[in-house]
Amino acid sequence: MKLGKIAEICYNITTSYLNLPGNTDIIISTQKAILTTKHQLLDDAFARWSPLNGDISFSYNGGKDCQVLLLIYLSCLWEFFLNTIKGSQYGGNSHQFPLFELPTVFIDQEETFSTIKAFVEDTSDRYGLSLYESSRNDTVKMSMAMAFEHYLSLHQETKAIVIGIRHSDPFGENLKYIQETDSGWPEFMRIQPILHWNLSNIWSFLLYSGEPICGLYGVGYTSLGGLNNTLPNPYLKLSDNTEEKKSEFEWELNHRFENQKLELEIHPNDRAILDTFSNKYKPGWYLTDEKLERAGRLKKT
Ligand code: ATP
Structure with a gap:
């Protein structure tokens, strides 16, 4: 474009x-x-x-x-x-x-x-x-x-x-x-003009925007890192028997700009790894506590 x-x-x-x-x-x-x-x-x-x-x-x-x-x-x-x-x-x-x-x-x-x-x-x-x-x-x-x-x-x-x-x-x-x-x-x-933004601000605007979002966020990642040092955020792991609450951004998701469908594409090369996480983790936007945002990042050795 x-x-x-x-x-x-x-x-x-x-x-x-x-x-x-x-x-x-x-x-x-x-x-x-x-x-x-x-x-x-x-x-x-x-x-x-x-x-x-x-x-x-x-x-x-x-x-x-x-x-x-x-x-x-x-x-x-x-x-x-x-x-x-x-x-x-x-x-x-x-x-x-x-x-x-x-x-x-x-x-x-x-x-x-x-x-x-x-x-x-x-x-x-x-x-x-x-x-x-x-x-x-x-x-x-x-x-x-x-x-x-x-x-x-x-x-x-x-x-x-x-x-x-x-x-x-x-x-x-x-x-x-x-x-x-x-x-x-x-x-x-x-x-650096978004220093003052918090995690909820980021998700609210991004989910409303109608734009595609990196597919890793759909399977529980909350911050993007390298292939060998990033996992889905453990605080988003789904538990078997508790009823899960909706995210804080249901309104934004239901009123996306120009009703665009949310696209979260996973590349075929990553399917083997990422399929093991799908349905086991909530999407990244369920986490809004900044202190936990990088909990899926493994310490570099
Ligand atoms: P997330 O935290 O979900 O990964 P993000 O990558 O946008 O989102 P940070 O990882 O906190 O945020 O990085 C802060 C900023 O630093 C990015 O928004 C980008 O402007 C810049 N940045 C980080 N990594 C790179 C990179 N590999 N190449 C270019 N710019 C980068």
């Missing part, structure tokens, strides 16, 4: 969510979270770096947090574009959206689920991303910092990178929404 078209769709999704009647506390707090993110992007980040000329790249791994941020980022891109043509004597339709693809970086260093890889590639087409995938070298393991350094050497125009980290993520507590990288990292500015 063309970037301008998908940016407009994301704008419609975001606007539709902002216009929902606030019939749950989660929806009300998510609406506030979106407004803060929009302000940080439109009034601060886009005032410092143009989002339309390659200054800003997006870091994306198909996870729920960066997908939410991508939807809102694209929505803001559309709003920014509309503002640039406001007052023009020509109508909006005669202006071409000036960015062809969104520069995006995916660091693929671990052995990855085929489901994640396929999701990143499918959504890369869907969201008009120009996807850089770090090349995996089985003999020399590149750190995340080295992989970003390589990306920057190829994209020297990059000044800032958008990251979907939240305060409740490891090392996220004291971050600011715009800041430089730490020492030991290549120099660029980090734009």
Whole structure:
């Protein structure tokens, strides 16, 4: 899909969510979270770096947090574009959206689920991303910092990178929404506009959005990691005889944007592993306690 078209769709999704009647506390707090993110992007980040000329790249791994941020980022891109043509004597339709693809970086260093890889590639087409995938070298393991350094050497125009980290993520507590990288990292500015979002905000917006979601979340994963160090979240294991409660997001699931069916695809390569979990775990959105979000991640040895 063309970037301008998908940016407009994301704008419609975001606007539709902002216009929902606030019939749950989660929806009300998510609406506030979106407004803060929009302000940080439109009034601060886009005032410092143009989002339309390659200054800003997006870091994306198909996870729920960066997908939410991508939807809102694209929505803001559309709003920014509309503002640039406001007052023009020509109508909006005669202006071409000036960015062809969104520069995006995916660091693929671990052995990855085929489901994640396929999701990143499918959504890369869907969201008009120009996807850089770090090349995996089985003999020399590149750190995340080295992989970003390589990306920057190829994209020297990059000044800032958008990251979907939240305060409740490891090392996220004291971050600011715009800041430089730490020492030991290549120099660029980090734009982190969903720090203030909680897990319920993420699921409420994502489940409402009508967009496909990475299939691992459907079988009990709550945070995406490597093939050898991530399992479904043990706190979502179904018990045999207790009656299971519904999730907190039934309203969102029943009122998805434009009634889109929820797609959670599993890649055939992962079926052997993931079929052993299906019907044994509740979907990822049944867990909203951030302290338990990474309980399915095994400690690296
Ligand atoms: P989840 O926690 O469910 O996996 P997520 O991957 O979006 O969702 P985190 O794992 O907390 O969230 O990662 C925070 C952010 O860091 C991501 O949203 C993304 O912007 C960036 N990021 C993480 N891993 C990668 C990666 N391998 N390549 C590119 N960006 C990444």
